Amino acid sequence: MAELIFQKNNIGLGKRKEAIARVFLIPGEGNLIINKVSGNKYLQYNDTYLGMIWAPLKALNLEKQFDIVTLVQGGGLTGQAQSIQLGVARQLCRMDEQNRPILKPYGFLTRDSRIKERKKYGLRKARKAPQYSKR
Structure with a gap:
């Protein structure tokens, strides 16, 4: 049974900044792993992050019908939570194409492509210059 759940065609992939999340939706009673x-422990009991992850399921009134199992790497907690949200929304659309017009207006299916700007030579960071001294 577990082998069927974790197949490539059952993955909802979400990305944000440096975070990459592989999301699996399993019929269940609303657990987050x-x-x-445990999702609560991993996200340090932050209601903002937890609400962000469950938002696509709440928009479809499915929050108590699926368990979310994710493997996430890279980035910080905010980027990881946003990447999980995108993965959940994409997986819901893959399961039923009727979900797409409902999720699209909320912006759950939009990949936020903003990433960190690269450091330039002669500068301390991407745009921060060393202090200028006139004399």
């Missing part, structure tokens, strides 16, 4: 740890 991130990297084999």
Whole structure:
């Protein structure tokens, strides 16, 4: 049974900044597991992050019908939570194409492509210059 769940065609892939999340939706009672740890514990009991992850399921009134199991790597907690949200929304659309017009206006299917700007030579960061001294 577990082999069927974790197949490539059942993955909702979400990305944000440096974070990459592979999301699996399993019929269940509304549990969240991130990297084999309880979702509440992993996200440090932050209601903002938890609400962000459950938002696509709440928009479809499915929050108590699926368990979310994710493998996430890279980035910080905010980027990881946003990447999981995108993965959940994409997986819901893959399961039923009728979900797409409902999720699209909320912006759940839009990949936020903003990433960190690269550091330039002669500068301390991407745009921060060393202090200028006139004399």
